[in-house]
Amino acid sequence: MAVHPQIQEDKWKSLRYLIGGIFLVLVLIEKSMGFDPKATGSFLPKQGFRNIGKSQDKAKFAEPSDPFAKDTWEDDLNWEEEVLTQTFPESDSKQKPRTKLVDETIPEITLPEDRFxxxxxxxxxxxxxxxxxxxxxxxxxxxxxSQLVKLTREFPGGDPIPFLFQELTKGPSPEEKGKGVLSALSKKIRMEPNYRLENGILHLSISEDIGYGGSMEILKDRLDQIAFTMIGNFGIKGVVLYSNGERIRTLGSDGLTIPEVLAKTQRKVIIF
Incomplete structure (x- = not known):
C-alpha cells in the first residue's frame, strides 16, 4: 500500500523537530558545563556526527589544574610572598630591650638629717x-x-664620752660578774673617735656590729645601756646613733626600729 505524501512529509518534519530539539538540549548542556565553543571550535568533533563515541579523544570537562605543572609557578609564588610581605610586614621576633626607668649610675642620696x-x-x-x-x-x-644595774667607774679626767663607751664594751669586773652582772655590748662594738654634742643631742658614730648577734630583747638592752649611761651627764638629753656615716634606723635581722632620738625608757634600775 502506498503511503500518502502528506503523511510522509509530516514524519520528516517531526524527525527534524526531534533532531533540532536534541541539538538544542546538547547546546544547553554544553553551556551549563562551561564549554566555550570559540575555544573548542565546535561541540561536535571534526570527524563528523557519525563518529561520535568512536573517537578516542574525549571532551575535557572543567578539571582542577595543577599549579605546579606550569613553568612559571615559582615566579607566581615569589610574587605572592612579596605582596604579603608588603601588606603585612613581618614583625621583629627579637623584642627591643626595655629602657630601664631607674638609672643604676645615679648614686643613692642620703638626706642631710641622716648624715653624720x-x-x-x-x-x-x-x-x-x-x-x-x-x-x-x-x-x-x-x-x-633583764634589769638595768647602775654601777660607777672611776674617771681619770679628760674626754668622758669615749671613756664611758669603752667601759660599756669592756663589761663588768670579775667580781661584778660573780654577782650576775652582764653587758649586752661586746668588745666588737667600737665607737668612732669623732662625735658631736649639739643642742643637748649627742651624735655618736659606732660600728655596725651593734646590730649583730642578739635577739630583739638583747638589742633593746644595748640601746638602754647606751642611753642611760650617756643621758643626764654633761648636758646630754638624747642620743642619735650613726654607722658608716649614715643614721641607724633599724637594728638586727628582724628590723628593730630605733626612735629618732634615744631617751631613757621606763624600766627599773637596780643600784649595786
Whole structure:
C-alpha cells in the first residue's frame, strides 16, 4: 500500500523537530558545563556526527589544574610572598630591650638629717666617778627578765664620752660578774673617735656590729645601756646613733626600729 505524501512529509518534519530539539538540549548542556565553543571550535568533533563515541579523544570537562605543572609557578609564588610581605610586614621576633626607668649610675642620696653631722668640740671633764649601766637577769627560763644595774667607774679626767663607751664594751669586773652582772655590748662594738654634742643631742658614730648577734630583747638592752649611761651627764638629753656615716634606723635581722632620738625608757634600775 502506498503511503500518502502528506503523511510522509509530516514524519520528516517531526524527525527534524526531534533532531533540532536534541541539538538544542546538547547546546544547553554544553553551556551549563562551561564549554566555550570559540575555544573548542565546535561541540561536535571534526570527524563528523557519525563518529561520535568512536573517537578516542574525549571532551575535557572543567578539571582542577595543577599549579605546579606550569613553568612559571615559582615566579607566581615569589610574587605572592612579596605582596604579603608588603601588606603585612613581618614583625621583629627579637623584642627591643626595655629602657630601664631607674638609672643604676645615679648614686643613692642620703638626706642631710641622716648624715653624720661631723665632729664637734670635744668635752673635757675633771676626774671623778661616773655612772655606767649594765644588766642583771632575774628568773629562770621563759620567765627570765633583764634589769638595768647602775654601777660607777672611776674617771681619770679628760674626754668622758669615749671613756664611758669603752667601759660599756669592756663589761663588768670579775667580781661584778660573780654577782650576775652582764653587758649586752661586746668588745666588737667600737665607737668612732669623732662625735658631736649639739643642742643637748649627742651624735655618736659606732660600728655596725651593734646590730649583730642578739635577739630583739638583747638589742633593746644595748640601746638602754647606751642611753642611760650617756643621758643626764654633761648636758646630754638624747642620743642619735650613726654607722658608716649614715643614721641607724633599724637594728638586727628582724628590723628593730630605733626612735629618732634615744631617751631613757621606763624600766627599773637596780643600784649595786
Amino acid at each position: 653631722p661631723g665632729a664637734g668640740k670635744r668635752l673635757q671633764a675633771d676626774a671623778g666617778y661616773l655612772p655606767v649601766y649594765f644588766l642583771k637577769f632575774y628568773g629562770t627560763g621563759k620567765n627570765s627578765q
